Amino acid sequence: MKTTGITVRNFSHYYGQHQSLKNLNLDVYRNEILGIIGPAKSGKSTFLTCLNRLNDLIPGSRVEGKILIDNQDIYQPDVDVVALRRKLGLVFATPVPLPTTIYENVVYGVRLLGKNNHQELDDIVEDSLEKAGLWNEVKDRLKTSALKLSGGQQQRLCLARVLALKPEYIMLDEPTSGLDPISTMKIEDSLRILKNDFTIILVTNNTKQAARIADRTAFFLMGELIEIDETAIIFTRPSDERTEAYLQGKFG
Numbered sequence: 314m315k316t317t318g319i320t321v322r323n324f325s326h327y328y329g330q331h332q333s334l335k336n337l338n339l340d341v342y343r344n345e346i347l348g349i350i351g352p353a354k355s356g357k358s359t360f361l362t363c364l365n366r367l368n369d370l371i372p373g374s375r376v377e378g379k380i381l382i383d384n385q386d387i388y389q390p391d392v393d394v395v396a397l398r399r400k401l402g403l404v405f406a407t408p409v410p411l412p413t414t415i416y417e418n419v420v421y422g423v424r425l426l427g428k429n430n431h432q433e434l435d436d437i438v439e440d441s442l443e444k445a446g447l448w449n450e451v452k453d454r455l456k457t458s459a460l461k462l463s464g465g466q467q468q469r470l471c472l473a474r475v476l477a478l479k480p481e482y483i484m485l486d487e488p489t490s491g492l493d494p495i496s497t498m499k500i501e502d503s504l505r506i507l508k509n510d511f512t513i514i515l516v517t518n519n520t521k522q523a524a525r526i527a528d529r530t531a532f533f534l535m536g537e538l539i540e541i542d543e544t545a546i547i548f549t550r551p552s553d554e555r556t557e558a559y560l561q562g563k564f565g
């Protein structure tokens with residue numbers, strides 16, 4: 314039985330006069346990996362920032378329609394936006410560790426919440442790094458600079474930082490676009506395990522990545538959702554010819 318986590322209905326987004334998302338309708342199921350593919354400027358990143366209201370920070374940003382997350386209408390004025398952003402953690406394309414230790418990078422957001430108990434923080438660090446698939450590589454050097462880590466390790470550290478805040482949804486925006494194949498594989502392995510406990514939305518510019526790990530895949534084009542279906546169907550018999558053309562590398 315699939316449980317719906319996110320319901321998007323007749324949802325549009327504008328940057329000033331420019332419409333970046335056009336009347337989207339889709340659901341996200343709990344504990345799935347939903348892949349989002351599509352060429353640049355299709356609105357993929359905008360969609361993620363609409364889901365946790367990061368777009369509120371952009372002047373001129375405006376929405377129409379509805380997004381329900383666990384039955385909460387997230388654009389109602391009484392919504393606790395800070396809690397919403399914690400619930401839907403976002404990992405960006407380029408890992409940006411803070412210029413401090415590995416340990417402090419993981420607990421940074423947690424400390425901002427007022428947690429300072431050493432044992433509790435230690436447990437969060439181990440648990441988050443373990444889930445991000447980084448613990449074994451760094452457990453003996455937690456107090457060394459995060460900036461000395463490789464790019465792939467830094468990206469897993471950024472994932473750990475999001476996990477430390479105990480989100481329910483993990484959104485990743487082209488998280489492996491700058492990484493080598495082995496680092497990419499490590500992140501994909503972590504995501505496959507994480508979906509047991511989290512709901513994952515993965516924007517990827519690498520269609521093969523969606524084919525490898527997404528349960529369902531959505532194809533975005535110029536702000537429109539062209540289609541969304543089981544990944545196997547999208548990749549073998551999509552219903553829209555634009556999806557097929559994109560997957561065949563004819564544009565994008």
Ligand SMILES: Nc1ncnc2c1ncn2[C@@H]1O[C@H](COP(=O)(O)OP(=O)(O)O)[C@@H](O)[C@H]1O
Nearest residue numbers: 328331333352353354355356357358359360371
């Ligand atoms: N901060 C912004 N201000 C104005 N327009 C933006 C901004 N960010 C993105 N856009 C525009 O919105 C559209 C969707 O962009 P984006 O969501 O970044 O797409 P994608 O992630 O698929 O590349 C593009 O036309 C882009 O130029």
Ligand SMILES: [Mg+2]
Nearest residue numbers: 357358359486
């Ligand atoms: Mg983007």
